[in-house]
Amino acid sequence: MAESTKTATLSFEGKTVDLPIRTPTAGPDVVDISKLYAQGGVFTHDPGYTSTSSCESKITFIDGDKGELLHRGYPIDQLAQKSHYLEVCYLLLYGDLPTAAELEDFESRVTNHTMVHEQMHNFFRGFRRDAHPMATLVGVVGAMSAFYHDSTDISDPWQREVASIRMIAKVPTIAAMAYKYSIGQPFVYPRNDIDYAANFLRMCFAVPAEDYEVDPIMARAMDRIFTLHADHEQNASTSTVRLASSSGANPFACIAAGIACLWGPAHGGANQACLEMLREIGTPDRIPEFIARAKDKDDPFRLMGFGHRVYKNFDPRAKVMKQSADEVLDLMGIHDNPTLQVAKELERIALEDEYFVDKKLYPNVDFYSGIILDAMGFPTSMFTPIFAVSRTVGWVSQWKEMISDPAMKIGRPRQLYTGHTRRDYVDVENR
Ligand code: CMC
Numbered sequence: 001m002a003e004s005t006k007t008a009t010l011s012f013e014g015k016t017v018d019l020p021i022r023t024p025t026a027g028p029d030v031v032d033i034s035k036l037y038a039q040g041g042v043f044t045h046d047p048g049y050t051s052t053s054s055c056e057s058k059i060t061f062i063d064g065d066k067g068e069l070l071h072r073g074y075p076i077d078q079l080a081q082k083s084h085y086l087e088v089c090y091l092l093l094y095g096d097l098p099t100a101a102e103l104e105d106f107e108s109r110v111t112n113h114t115m116v117h118e119q120m121h122n123f124f125r126g127f128r129r130d131a132h133p134m135a136t137l138v139g140v141v142g143a144m145s146a147f148y149h150d151s152t153d154i155s156d157p158w159q160r161e162v163a164s165i166r167m168i169a170k171v172p173t174i175a176a177m178a179y180k181y182s183i184g185q186p187f188v189y190p191r192n193d194i195d196y197a198a199n200f201l202r203m204c205f206a207v208p209a210e211d212y213e214v215d216p217i218m219a220r221a222m223d224r225i226f227t228l229h230a231d232h233e234q235n236a237s238t239s240t241v242r243l244a245s246s247s248g249a250n251p252f253a254c255i256a257a258g259i260a261c262l263w264g265p266a267h268g269g270a271n272q273a274c275l276e277m278l279r280e281i282g283t284p285d286r287i288p289e290f291i292a293r294a295k296d297k298d299d300p301f302r303l304m305g306f307g308h309r310v311y312k313n314f315d316p317r318a319k320v321m322k323q324s325a326d327e328v329l330d331l332m333g334i335h336d337n338p339t340l341q342v343a344k345e346l347e348r349i350a351l352e353d354e355y356f357v358d359k360k361l362y363p364n365v366d367f368y369s370g371i372i373l374d375a376m377g378f379p380t381s382m383f384t385p386i387f388a389v390s391r392t393v394g395w396v397s398q399w400k401e402m403i404s405d406p407a408m409k410i411g412r413p414r415q416l417y418t419g420h421t422r423r424d425y426v427d428v429e430n431r
Helices: 036-040 076-082 085-094 100-111 118-123 133-147 159-182 196-205 216-228 236-245 251-262 272-280 282-296 316-331 338-352 355-359 367-378 380-403
Strands: 007-012 016-022 060-063 068-071
Touching: 007 036, 016 036, 060 159, 068 076, 068 085, 068 316, 076 216, 076 316, 085 100, 085 196, 085 216, 085 380, 100 159, 100 196, 118 133, 118 159, 133 251, 133 380, 159 251, 159 380, 196 216, 216 316, 216 367, 216 380, 236 251, 236 380, 251 380, 272 282, 272 338, 272 367, 282 338, 316 338, 316 355, 316 367, 338 355, 338 367, 338 380, 367 380
Parallel strands: none
Antiparallel strands: 007 016, 060 068
16 A cells, blocks of 8 residues: 555644545545544544544455445455355455465365364353354354464464464354254264365254255355355454454454354344344235334334445345345245245335435345245254354454554553543442
8 A cells, every 4th residue: 555645634722633644445545543642632532433444454345335345356246156155265364366276275274174172062061952052152162262272372373374274164063063952963073075065054954863965056055155244344243353352362262252243133143133024024015014113213123134334235245145045945946935025025115215215224134144044944043153154254364464463452442431520439328
């Protein structure tokens, strides 16, 4: 990036501070306020970071107005159609598309780490069977730091690499184990002779009592879902991972923090909430009732799978997901799926409604993904864990980028304090 020659000038209370403006390779210019407090004695205030860039990154770019998502420059629709998940993982982690030999080596490194420490099986048994699989996932991924001591030294690039591969390889195994545990079935060990998506499906749906052949259509759909969720620049869970890691915490603990953040219904939990909402709507004639509720300021209900902090246009992932929903259901011989019909009609009505048009609320990635996962046989409680499996590579890539940046500092936001000013302690008998 070229050194900036532009500056912004902030004048207040007789002071003037010149702030450098940095020009990114894409996206709006960024006013660098890092010296503002030192030079002007004031903080900036931006809850929710609506106008604040929290880091410099080369991994993913989103143009929210155009509805464009690029990983290392490549558009998501091209990656979804032409590439596959592990190749996208390589791209996110290392910056460029791999050669055939590099891809083969990467795939074999991931494949060779899919098993988890056998002692982890006992660890699972401490959870209640009815625990949400996300609760189990947060706990077990965090516990990886107790099992893989040899890859927790973040100052060692080799250990960072091993930890990254371990997480991409083992989080699917752990998510599948969380599912198996929740339904009272034995854990299914990973298989290294089938691809990443097929292996995940097998670990979720096979049982030791019979042979299980992964349906290639299902594997392709699973791979597409993984690919579409792989990274999304500085979203809440990724920023959580970056903030947690900025203190020097070990990578497994940091990814567990990201999983915890992802769980919320405004973020990764929206896929579960969206399918539950579509089922509750049930039939197209009830859509107006739900649209009215979403618009009612006194009703906390929101149309799940709609709206996005960055996209003020179609979420490009939602476009691919909608097409995939049609393809997958068709290939699986599921015609006239009532939930898909409700979703399409809801989308049509919302996109013509003044409220949604004015606020630029469009379907996001979670709007159609649940329909595909449901058709594949996953319960709604597994939707967010599947998002976590897919996003692990994004978190890991952003974590690696941050740790290897010599300018890395502990993240430490300031505040606009509005509490009491200093006051003296009053003894209890005098209160
Ligand atoms: N239904 C109804 N109204 C909405 C919705 C919605 N889904 N989303 C936003 N609005 C309204 C909101 O009430 C606000 O209105 P007003 O300006 O009158 O107060 C306006 O649109 C702007 O919304 P906001 O909450 O200020 O926007 P935000 O950027 O803080 O929130 C969001 C973004 C994704 C949290 C929000 O759109 C939402 O809650 N959507 C539903 C949950 C969802 O689908 N989340 C998945 C996001 S994509 C995947 C991921 O990131 O994990």
